[in-house]
Structures are given as structure tokens and as C-alpha cells.
Amino acid sequence: MPLMTIQELEAFRAEHFAQSDPLKMKIEKLDGMTMRIRMPIEDAQHLRPGGTVSGPSLMFFCDAGFYLLVLAQIGPVALAVTTNLNISFMRRPSSSADVIAEMRILKLGQKLAVGDVLLFSEGDPDPVAHCQMTYSIPPKHKR
Amino acid sequence: MPLMTIQELEAFRAEHFAQSDPLKMKIEKLDGMTMRIRMPIEDAQHLRPGGTVSGPSLMFFCDAGFYLLVLAQIGPVALAVTTNLNISFMRRPSSSADVIAEMRILKLGQKLAVGDVLLFSEGDPDPVAHCQMTYSIPPKHKR
Amino acid sequence: MPLMTIQELEAFRAEHFAQSDPLKMKIEKLDGMTMRIRMPIEDAQHLRPGGTVSGPSLMFFCDAGFYLLVLAQIGPVALAVTTNLNISFMRRPSSSADVIAEMRILKLGQKLAVGDVLLFSEGDPDPVAHCQMTYSIPPKHKR
Amino acid sequence: MPLMTIQELEAFRAEHFAQSDPLKMKIEKLDGMTMRIRMPIEDAQHLRPGGTVSGPSLMFFCDAGFYLLVLAQIGPVALAVTTNLNISFMRRPSSSADVIAEMRILKLGQKLAVGDVLLFSEGDPDPVAHCQMTYSIPPKHKR
Numbered sequence: 341m342p343l344m345t346i347q348e349l350e351a352f353r354a355e356h357f358a359q360s361d362p363l364k365m366k367i368e369k370l371d372g373m374t375m376r377i378r379m380p381i382e383d384a385q386h387l388r389p390g391g392t393v394s395g396p397s398l399m400f401f402c403d404a405g406f407y408l409l410v411l412a413q414i415g416p417v418a419l420a421v422t423t424n425l426n427i428s429f430m431r432r433p434s435s436s437a438d439v440i441a442e443m444r445i446l447k448l449g450q451k452l453a454v455g456d457v458l459l460f461s462e463g464d465p466d467p468v469a470h471c472q473m474t475y476s477i478p479p480k481h482k483r
Numbered sequence: 484m485p486l487m488t489i490q491e492l493e494a495f496r497a498e499h500f501a502q503s504d505p506l507k508m509k510i511e512k513l514d515g516m517t518m519r520i521r522m523p524i525e526d527a528q529h530l531r532p533g534g535t536v537s538g539p540s541l542m543f544f545c546d547a548g549f550y551l552l553v554l555a556q557i558g559p560v561a562l563a564v565t566t567n568l569n570i571s572f573m574r575r576p577s578s579s580a581d582v583i584a585e586m587r588i589l590k591l592g593q594k595l596a597v598g599d600v601l602l603f604s605e606g607d608p609d610p611v612a613h614c615q616m617t618y619s620i621p622p623k624h625k626r
Numbered sequence: 627m628p629l630m631t632i633q634e635l636e637a638f639r640a641e642h643f644a645q646s647d648p649l650k651m652k653i654e655k656l657d658g659m660t661m662r663i664r665m666p667i668e669d670a671q672h673l674r675p676g677g678t679v680s681g682p683s684l685m686f687f688c689d690a691g692f693y694l695l696v697l698a699q700i701g702p703v704a705l706a707v708t709t710n711l712n713i714s715f716m717r718r719p720s721s722s723a724d725v726i727a728e729m730r731i732l733k734l735g736q737k738l739a740v741g742d743v744l745l746f747s748e749g750d751p752d753p754v755a756h757c758q759m760t761y762s763i764p765p766k767h768k769r
Numbered sequence: 770m771p772l773m774t775i776q777e778l779e780a781f782r783a784e785h786f787a788q789s790d791p792l793k794m795k796i797e798k799l800d801g802m803t804m805r806i807r808m809p810i811e812d813a814q815h816l817r818p819g820g821t822v823s824g825p826s827l828m829f830f831c832d833a834g835f836y837l838l839v840l841a842q843i844g845p846v847a848l849a850v851t852t853n854l855n856i857s858f859m860r861r862p863s864s865s866a867d868v869i870a871e872m873r874i875l876k877l878g879q880k881l882a883v884g885d886v887l888l889f890s891e892g893d894p895d896p897v898a899h900c901q902m903t904y905s906i907p908p909k910h911k912r
Contacts (some may be wrong), residue, residue, distance in 0.1 A: 399542045424570065424714075429566055430732060476880070571901060590896070685825060686825035713854050
């Protein structure tokens with residue numbers, strides 16, 4: 341069972357990241373070690389030439405979302421940090437559909453959390469990107 | 484020899500990415516297959532809790548910078564796309580020093596360009612991150 | 627539907643890789659874009675100090691297995707080559723259980739195939755490693 | 770300064786890995802945080818159809834070599850383990866030239882060591898592969 345609810349995660353995010361986070365992500369589902377998040381495509385900042393969602397926006401989305409999924413497991417510890425992120429971009433995301441991320445934790449250890457994310461343009465079953473991440477967990481969090 | 488100069492790259496970037504690019508990158512050196520770029524840290528948008536430059540800003544910087552380095556080699560083709568990016572975050576970047584990227588192309592093929600980037604906080608010899616990237620090159624560019 | 631059956635894949639592998647392949651992999655299931663393979667742990671060559679399966683053996687297993695899964699889709703073209711492999715090692719595999727790989731193709735394009743693999747020690751639901759791969763597909767294969 | 774010499778590393782490797790290691794690697798240079806190793810191409814096991822060195826042999830080489838470079842820094846601790854390896858294959862290595870690895874440590878922390886490797890076919894300045902690795906360091910090693 342996660343230690344934090346969707347509401348607690350959203351509140352944590354609003355408090356700590358409001359200024360620095362241009363994404364309007366919405367957590368749609370949090371269920372054990374998996375989570376689904378939505379990134380609304382409403383903002384020219386995410387787009388790049390050719391009218392597609394930019395790669396950096398997708399990476400931002402994965403990184404910020406997985407951070408929340410890790411927090412949900414270990415509690416509101418602001419100091420977990422990404423140590424590695426690997427992403428393969430496979431298809432151009434639609435510029436007229438929200439991006440949906442399906443993410444899961446594959447390992448939650450004492451020092452490291454590892455997981456991956458599949459990104460979709462809403463309504464299309466073929467993933468646009470696949471991202472693998474490792475987070476370093478601070479040593480004295482309570483679990 | 485690159486096909487484009489620093490001035491041509493900056494002009495291309497201003498024309499195609501002005502709206503979508505929150506970074507104020509400056510190309511400092513372009514020399515064959517290597518390039519040095521600066522990302523001024525002047526903007527709260529790049530910062531995250533703890534006063535460090537955010538990981539997504541660093542990824543954005545690598546991705547956008549390497550794109551320009553590839554363009555410099557193949558000419559102003561707006562359609563090169565990232566297929567893979569792998570980044571290891573090694574140290575917290577300073578929030579009071581600009582980020583410097585030293586990047587190089589390791590392979591420039593017909594279909595793929597591969598390279599890597601070392602990121603530094605200016606004045607510190609220890610890298611803050613290392614990023615490896617693959618770009619897909621559109622088939623009919625003129626070379 | 628795959629173009630090749632398990633029997634055809636095993637025959638192809640015996641013909642082309644017998645000499646160079648120290649693994650005794652067995653394809654257990656091939657179903658559309660997914661495949662399950664078994665690597666029997668019977669051989670000191672796979673082991674490393676501490677009595678666990680070595681990382682390189684796991685990487686070999688992922689690479690060789692995904693190659694067969696791609697072949698199953700595009701037909702017996704010996705020239706598909708790996709362009710990128712990213713693996714996270716998460717838990718020590720048991721040295722007394724076979725390794726099971728669950729792999730899937732996430733994208734099968736004209737030029738690139740992308741997919742991932744979860745590796746398990748048989749009987750344990752927690753994955754020991756997660757691997758993401760990109761294969762370059764030769765231009766003139768028949769599809 | 771490394772804590773171990775080339776001779777000590779070779780002795781450690783002979784003692785712990787003789788049975789499991791099909792590579793005949795030779796450390797040619799160890800200098801602070803960098804190392805050069807040679808993999809002689811004398812052995813059909815490394816080759817794949819088309820007469821090139823196999824990808825898994827190159828991965829094995831990177832992983833085993835970087836392990837030794839980390840040991841050289843922290844002393845003969847047999848329990849450092851790879852947590853992540855990312856490799857891009859860029860050119861077909863020659864089947865008639867030894868493979869040379871130029872590796873470096875980019876970060877040597879308390880918990881993690883990060884570095885990369887460039888692989889060459891001897892005599893050719895264009896790299897055949899680039900590999901980025903993270904090793905987890907056991908908590909109580911003496912430094």
C-alpha cells in the first residue's frame with residue numbers, strides 16, 4: 341500500500357514544485373506500485389516544429405511523475421534524486437491528444453528505486469516513448 | 484568542417500524554437516564534431532527544492548544542444564529527432580553557476596548520429612551529469 | 627502474427643550461432659509481439675563470485691533473445707544489429723533457478739525495432755533486471 | 770592514485786574470475802581514474818555472423834574492465850555490482866584487430882561509481898561503441 345494518497349501527493353507537489361513546474365500533470369490512478377498520470381497538451385511550450393510534443397517535455401513528465409510514485413511509497417521526502425534516466429522515443433506524439441503515462445516501480449530498495457514508464461497519446465494503443473529510471477533514496481527516510 | 488556557423492545555428496534556433504524554448508543557451512565554441520554551450524542560471528524555472536538546477540532542465544539542455552551540433556554537420560534540417568537519450572546525474576549542480584556542456588559527435592552516419600555530453604557547473608572540474616544521445620537523421624538531407 | 631515459428635527460430639539459431647553462442651536458451655512461448663525464453667543455469671561460465679548469474683550472461687541473454695523476437699517478425703534476416711542496449715540490474719539472480727525472460731516489441735518500424743525485457747529467477751515474482759533495446763533493421767528485408 | 774597496481778588487479782582477476790571469464794583481457798595502462806584495456810580477438814566465441822565481434826562480448830568487456838577500474842580505486846572488494854549499463858553500438862568492429870577500451874571514472878562516490886568506455890578496433894580512430902556504466906559500491910569498504 342502506498343504511504344500517500346493522490347491528494348497528499350498533489351498537495352506536496354503544489355507546495356514544493358509550483359514555481360518550477362510548467363506541467364499541469366494530473367494523477368489519475370495510484371495503485372500499489374503503479375500509477376497513471378495525464379499531461380494536458382494545452383500549452384505551446386510543450387510543442388516543437390512539426391506540431392508534436394517535445395522530447396524534453398516528455399522527459400520532464402516521466403521524471404516528475406516517477407518522483408511522485410516513489411514518494412507515494414516512501415513518504416514525503418523531498419530529497420530523492422534521479423541518478424539515471426534512459427528514454428527511447430518511438431513515435432511522434434499527437435499534438436491534439438493528452439499524453440498518458442503508465443508507470444510502475446520494478447524495485448524499491450533501501451538505496452535505489454527502479455522503474456519504467458510507457459507514454460501514450462490518449463486514444464492510441466501504440467506507445468510514443470518508453471522510459472527507464474533509477475532514483476537514489478535518501479538514507480534515513482522512515483519505512 | 485561543420486556546414487553551419489554559430490551565427491547560423493543561433494538564427495535557426497531563434498526562428499524555429501523561440502516560442503517553445505525556455506532556455507537561454509549560448510553556443511560558445513563549435514569546432515568540427517565538438518561544441519561547448521552555456522546555459523545561464525538566471526531563471527527560477529530551472530531550479531528545484533534544495534536550490535539546484537533541475538534534472539529536466541539539464542536533459543532539455545543536452546537534447547537541444549546536441550540537436551544543434553547535429554544540424555551544424557548536416558545543415559538546417561528541422562526534422563532530425565531524438566531516438567534515445569540516457570543520462571546519469573552524478574553531482575548536484577550549483578544554483579549560482581552557469582551550466583557548461585561539452586558535447587561531441589561520436590558517429591555521424593546516414594541514418595543515425597550518436598554522441599555524448601558532459602555537463603559542468605562553471606568553475607568546477609567534476610562533471611554534474613553525463614548524457615548519451617542518438618538522433619535519427621531524415622533520409623533525404625543533402626550531404 | 628509472427629513470420630517464423632519457434633521451430634524455425636531455433637533452427638535458424640542452430641545454423642547461424644551454434645559456434646558462438648554459449649547459452650542454451652529455449653524459447654517457451656511466441657505470441658504476436660511477445661516472447662518468453664528460458665536460460666538454464668547449468669554452467670559455471672554464467673556464474674560469478676558470490677554464486678550468482680553474471681551480468682554479462684544476462685545481457686547476452688537479452689540481446690540474443692530480442693534478436694530472435696525481431697527475426698520472428700521480419701523473417702530470417704541475419705543482419706539486424708543492436709544499436710542500443712540499456713540494462714538495470716535490480717536483484718541478485720538465484721544461482722539455482724533458471725532465468726526466465728519476458729520480452730516484448732514496443733515498436734517495429736521500417737528502420738528500428740524497440741522493445742524491453744524483464745528477467746526473473748524462475749519462481750520469484752520480483753524481476754532481477756530490466757533491459758531496453760533498439761535494433762537497426764536492414765533496409766531491404768521483405769515485409 | 771589508484772590503490773591497486775595493474776599486477777594486483779590481474780592477480781585478483783585470475784583468482785576470482787578465472788573459471789567464469791572467457792575473455793583474455795590485458796590491462797595496458799592504469800593512470801588515476803582512467804584505464805586502457807585490450808581484448809585479443811583470437812577466439813571464435815567472440816564472433817558473430819558476418820565476421821564481426823559480437824555485441825555481448827563487447828558488453829562483457831566493458832563491464833569486466835570497468836569493474837577492475839573501480840577496484841583499482843577502492844581496493845580488492847569483490848562485491849561491487851553493476852546497477853546500470855547503457856551501450857550504443859556505432860560501427861562494426863573489425864574481426865582481425867584487437868578491441869581497445871579507453872575507460873574513465875566520472876564519479877567515485879560513497880555509494881555509486883559512474884563512468885564510461887569508448888571501444889575501438891585497434892588502429893582505427895573511430896569508436897565502435899560507447900558504454901556508460903554505474904556500479905554500486907558496498908557500504909563498508911575501506912577508503
